Amino acid sequence: MHIAGSDKWLADTVKRAKGGRRRLLSTAALLPVFVGVYYLSYWLRFEGQLGPVELNRFWGTIVWVLAIKLLLFGWFRIYQGWGRFVTFYDLVALVQAATTSLLMTVLVNRFFIVDPFIPRSVFLLDWGATIVTVGGIWALMRVIQERDWLLFLSASKIPTFIVGANEAGESLLRAIIRNGKLTYHVVGFIDDDAKRLGTRIGGVPVIGTIDQTRHLAERHGVREVLIATEELSGKKVRELVEDTRRHSINVRVLPSYEQLISGSVVIRPRPVAIDDLLRREAVQLDMENIRQWIDGRVLLVTGSAGSIGSEICRQLLQFSPKQIVLLDHWETGQFFLEQELRPLAAGTQLEVCVADIRDETRMREVLQQYRPQVIFHAAAYKHVPLMEAHPGEAVKNIVMATRRLADLAMDYQAESFVMISTDKAVNPTSVMGACKRLAELHVQSLADVSPCRFVTGRFGNVLDSAGSVVQVFRQQIDRGGPVTITDPQMQRYFMTIPEAARLVIQAGAIGKEGQILVLDMGDPIRILDLASDMIRLSGLKEGEDIEMEFIGLRPGEKLSEELHVVGEKLLPTCHPKITVAERKQRDAHAIFISIEQLELLANGAPEAILDHLQQIIPEFRRPEQPIQPPRRAAA
Numbered sequence: 001m002h003i004a005g006s007d008k009w010l011a012d013t014v015k016r017a018k019g020g021r022r023r024l025l026s027t028a029a030l031l032p033v034f035v036g037v038y039y040l041s042y043w044l045r046f047e048g049q050l051g052p053v054e055l056n057r058f059w060g061t062i063v064w065v066l067a068i069k070l071l072l073f074g075w076f077r078i079y080q081g082w083g084r085f086v087t088f089y090d091l092v093a094l095v096q097a098a099t100t101s102l103l104m105t106v107l108v109n110r111f112f113i114v115d116p117f118i119p120r121s122v123f124l125l126d127w128g129a130t131i132v133t134v135g136g137i138w139a140l141m142r143v144i145q146e147r148d149w150l151l152f153l154s155a156s157k158i159p160t161f162i163v164g165a166n167e168a169g170e171s172l173l174r175a176i177i178r179n180g181k182l183t184y185h186v187v188g189f190i191d192d193d194a195k196r197l198g199t200r201i202g203g204v205p206v207i208g209t210i211d212q213t214r215h216l217a218e219r220h221g222v223r224e225v226l227i228a229t230e231e232l233s234g235k236k237v238r239e240l241v242e243d244t245r246r247h248s249i250n251v252r253v254l255p256s257y258e259q260l261i262s263g264s265v266v267i268r269p270r271p272v273a274i275d276d277l278l279r280r281e282a283v284q285l286d287m288e289n290i291r292q293w294i295d296g297r298v299l300l301v302t303g304s305a306g307s308i309g310s311e312i313c314r315q316l317l318q319f320s321p322k323q324i325v326l327l328d329h330w331e332t333g334q335f336f337l338e339q340e341l342r343p344l345a346a347g348t349q350l351e352v353c354v355a356d357i358r359d360e361t362r363m364r365e366v367l368q369q370y371r372p373q374v375i376f377h378a379a380a381y382k383h384v385p386l387m388e389a390h391p392g393e394a395v396k397n398i399v400m401a402t403r404r405l406a407d408l409a410m411d412y413q414a415e416s417f418v419m420i421s422t423d424k425a426v427n428p429t430s431v432m433g434a435c436k437r438l439a440e441l442h443v444q445s446l447a448d449v450s451p452c453r454f455v456t457g458r459f460g461n462v463l464d465s466a467g468s469v470v471q472v473f474r475q476q477i478d479r480g481g482p483v484t485i486t487d488p489q490m491q492r493y494f495m496t497i498p499e500a501a502r503l504v505i506q507a508g509a510i511g512k513e514g515q516i517l518v519l520d521m522g523d524p525i526r527i528l529d530l531a532s533d534m535i536r537l538s539g540l541k542e543g544e545d546i547e548m549e550f551i552g553l554r555p556g557e558k559l560s561e562e563l564h565v566v567g568e569k570l571l572p573t574c575h576p577k578i579t580v581a582e583r584k585q586r587d588a589h590a591i592f593i594s595i596e597q598l599e600l601l602a603n604g605a606p607e608a609i610l611d612h613l614q615q616i617i618p619e620f621r622r623p624e625q626p627i628q629p630p631r632r633a634a635a
Helices: 002-028 031-045 052-075 080-081 090-113 120-146 167-176 210-220 232-247 259-261 288-294 308-315 332-344 361-370 385-387 390-411 429-447 469-478 497-510 525-537 588-601 604-615
Strands: 158-163 184-190 204-208 224-227 250-253 296-303 323-327 349-354 374-377 416-422 452-458 462-463 482-486 495-496 517-520 548-550 570-572 580-581
Touching: 002 570, 031 052, 052 090, 080 090, 090 120, 158 167, 184 210, 204 210, 204 361, 204 416, 210 232, 232 250, 232 525, 259 570, 288 390, 288 497, 296 308, 296 361, 308 323, 308 332, 308 385, 308 497, 323 361, 323 548, 332 349, 361 390, 374 390, 374 497, 385 390, 385 429, 390 416, 390 588, 390 604, 416 429, 416 497, 429 452, 429 588, 429 604, 452 497, 462 497, 469 482, 482 525, 495 497, 497 517, 497 570, 497 580, 588 604
Parallel strands: 158 184, 158 224, 184 204, 224 250, 296 323, 296 374, 323 349, 374 416, 416 452, 452 517, 462 495, 482 548
Antiparallel strands: 517 580, 570 580
């Protein structure tokens, strides 16, 4: 132990000695500069006419003047400026050192040196010339180290555009210039801000907009486009990738410094930003107009530990509800959700309930205790193949649970009941979709018999929700593939988790009794394109780094989804991105009887359940293949 400690002490001593020697040598390198500057100051003062008297003054003062400057420049660590990372703050330190040297020299000359006397103008000339000369040497060294002076030195580098003429782009440019191992030659910046066009960043011009990227790349021979800004929307990223990939131009999305500092970035593969996959601008709903509906009320969110339910809770905390009751049967999810939301719930009471929505007695206790005025019903099964294998459970969790909760909402005088539905309920081909459609019909039928306002929000697939296709693809890419896709023609409507949550809240605010509200989700996206985007945006190449495998449609799936049932009309609402699927009148009593009969069959044979579902939902097209457990996970 003693020997090891001695070795460490000796090594540290040697290291400090070497560091001190380097600092001494670096400071000493300023000596000829100071001699030249001091002589220049005299030469300028006397306009080049240096006689014996002037030279005597010069040689008589140079020793102690240089000693003061070397001492103070060493004190201010000006020797560190000889490195390549010279910044504005190094120049500030240079000015401080030169100014302090000037003041110290004036004091010594005034009070301690009688003869020879230094002319006052020499002090000022020496001060200014020192700053200009040392700063100029720094700038020259940095230019020499960072710039390729000869064109042939950059000929082997990849011509590159940087998207984002801002701080992120400037930082990326400096990193490329300083790191000789990076084989990029930045030709120009691309930015959509017209005010920046024609300007320069680090000597590199801002030459065009994002829409002009491909044409400018062809003109300048650019083969790489680096996106260095988070301000670029997912839609524009998608358009840029689509426009350039046909011309063998690679687009790379780089993480921000905030992501790097927080440790949320891995180098390969890159986590794909969900908005990059959306292929449209995210819908920003008008949340302020619903404040009067939320503030001061008691709210209940079922399925609160799920992806959508938890996001609804986060969105609701932007307002000032009196109380939010979080209800889910997954106690671990509830525990962590409470840990997350409790610090955000200033002025709002949070009540965490562990309960199964299928347990009518327990649900009655919850509603009796809290008397919620608004109920957001987000609890339900959602995996189509699993529900094909277990139709009875789908009936219990989706149809029966929704019916009982809706009935309890009437019994305990809730003002509003907002149910979450899905595009799979439209012309369903799956048990899950048929059950959701039946739940829609029941909620609609109650609008004519209850003072409670029953509203349904219908939307498509939610990107990056628990168990979604994005998470499946991400895991497969992490493993190195293959990425499994059911069918190359399969397409879906997609939205983000925040969009889904906002739709539910907005639907509750603007929806009228029995209405089904539908979010404008743009055009459907092919699952094949989604997988390609995720592979490419992860920094990998399809077919080389990651293979794709087509495994065929799974039970209950269809190639494309729809947003409204045949015969439904889409009517506008006060929000431009939300429409109403005008309901077809159905007999409430007949729906009630049908659900009662279905409940009796829930624990019976799957075939009987499917037959009865088809009787209630004529548009339900049963799959031809038999019910069986799903194969490998896919879209």
